[in-house]
Amino acid sequence: xxxxxxxxxxDDGRSCPARLDAAIGLxxxxxxxxxxxxxxxxxxxxxxxxxxxxxxVVRQQMQMSEEAAVAAQQMFEERAGRSGVAVEWRREEGQAxxxxxxxxxxxxxxxxxxxxxxxxxxxxxxxMPDQLVLSIGRPVLLVPHGGEFPVIGRRVLVAWDASRxxxxxxxxxxxxxxxxxxxxxxxxxxxxxxTAHGEIPSADICLHLARHGIRAEAQHQYADDIAVGALLLxxxxxxxxxxxxCGAYGHARWRELxxxxxxxxxxxxxxxxxxxxx
Numbered sequence: 680x681x682x683x684x685x686x687x688x689x690d691d692g693r694s695c696p697a698r699l700d701a702a703i704g705l706x707x708x709x710x711x712x713x714x715x716x717x718x719x720x721x722x723x724x725x726x727x728x729x730x731x732x733x734x735x736v737v738r739q740q741m742q743m744s745e746e747a748a749v750a751a752q753q754m755f756e757e758r759a760g761r762s763g764v765a766v767e768w769r770r771e772e773g774q775a776x777x778x779x780x781x782x783x784x785x786x787x788x789x790x791x792x793x794x795x796x797x798x799x800x801x802x803x804x805x806x807m808p809d810q811l812v813l814s815i816g817r818p819v820l821l822v823p824h825g826g827e828f829p830v831i832g833r834r835v836l837v838a839w840d841a842s843r844x845x846x847x848x849x850x851x852x853x854x855x856x857x858x859x860x861x862x863x864x865x866x867x868x869x870x871x872x873x874t875a876h877g878e879i880p881s882a883d884i885c886l887h888l889a890r891h892g893i894r895a896e897a898q899h900q901y902a903d904d905i906a907v908g909a910l911l912l913x914x915x916x917x918x919x920x921x922x923x924x925c926g927a928y929g930h931a932r933w934r935e936l937x938x939x940x941x942x943x944x945x946x947x948x949x950x951x952x953x954x955x956x957x
Contacts, residue, residue: 682854686786687716687806689755691747694792694824695816699758701828701952702790706764707819708832709854714767714786715755718778719748720804751905775804780815785885789817793904795824807944812927818851818956821951828921831855831952836920837895838911838941839865839881844926846955849884852924853891855954861921862888862895865914867907869899908944915951927955 687702690696699715706713719929728868731932741761750769759766783789791808803890811820822828839845849856849864856862866880881897902910928939945953 680853680857682711682787683704683710684712684714685788686714686716687790688714688775688792689751690749690775692792692795692824694822695751695757695793696754697827698734698790698792698822699755701820701822703759703762703764704829705788705790705831707762708858711787712765713759714769714782715759716771716779716782717748717755717771718749718775719744719770719772720739720774721814728818735822739765746898766936776810776814779807779811782844783815783817783819785813786817788820790820790822790923793821793946796839798949809929811951812942812955813957814931815822816957818848818954819956820842820952821946821949822952824951828874828952829830831920832859832922834861834918835859835863835922835924836911836915836918837862837868838923839864839884840926840927840928841866841884844957846926848924848926848954849888851956852954853893855922855924856888856893856895857891860895861892862883863897863918863920864888865911866897866899867910868901868903906940906944908941908948911941911945912948912950916934919953923949923953925953927957929957 682814685701685702685706688876692698702713748770794807808819808821835856837849841936842877864881864885869880877895909921927941927942
C-alpha cells in the first residue's frame, strides 16, 4: 500500500503554515501528490438580516474574503513550491466540512487542523474537524494547533481495543506504519474475558502487522485512575511518539455531534498529530 494523493485543508488560522509543512513532509516521504484545498465560506444569513446590512459592508466583507483566499494560495504555492513535491491548488465555496469531505473522498489521506478552543484560529465552521472525521469515510490526520511537526510517523503509538473502529484505523495507517522506525500497539484496560484480545492483548494484531513487514511491539496497561485519552498522550510524551493512531468513536447527526470520551479528549488535548478513522 502507498499514499498516492494527500489533501490538506488550508485556512486562515495561525497554525495553518505548520500544518502545511507537515503535509509537505508526508507528501515528500511518500512521493505523493499534494492537494491544497481552501474553502471560502460566505455568511449564510436570513434574508431579512441581509436586507438590513449596507451594501458597502457586504462588498467590503467579500473583498476581505477574496484577499484572504489569495494570501492563502500564495502561502501554499511558496511553501510547497520549494519542496519539489507535485502540488495542486483548489479553491471552493461552501461549508468547510462538506467541501473538504467531498474532495477528501478522492484522496488517500486528509490532513486537517485541531480546533483552537481560544477562538483565535478564525475558522468559520465550528464543527471542524470533529464532524469531518465522522463523515468523510477516509483517514484524517489531525495536526495540533500548537507546535511544528515536520516529521510524522517515525515513532507511532496505536491505540488498540480490538474494535471495528480500531481495526479500520490500523488498516488505514498501514502506509505510515510501513515507514515507521518504531510501532507500539497499546491496549489499555483490556478485558480478560473478551476473547477478541486473545491470550496476550495486542499480540494478534502485531502478528498481522508482521506479515506486512511491520515490526510492532505489543503492550497493554491497566490504569483505572486515569482516562484512556490522557494516558495515551502521557505515553506519547514519555516515549517521544510523533503519531497516534486510533479509531474515532462518535455519531454525526443533524445539528448534533456526539463523540466518545477518548476521541473527544484527543481532539481537545492532542500534543502530537493523531490519525483517526471512523
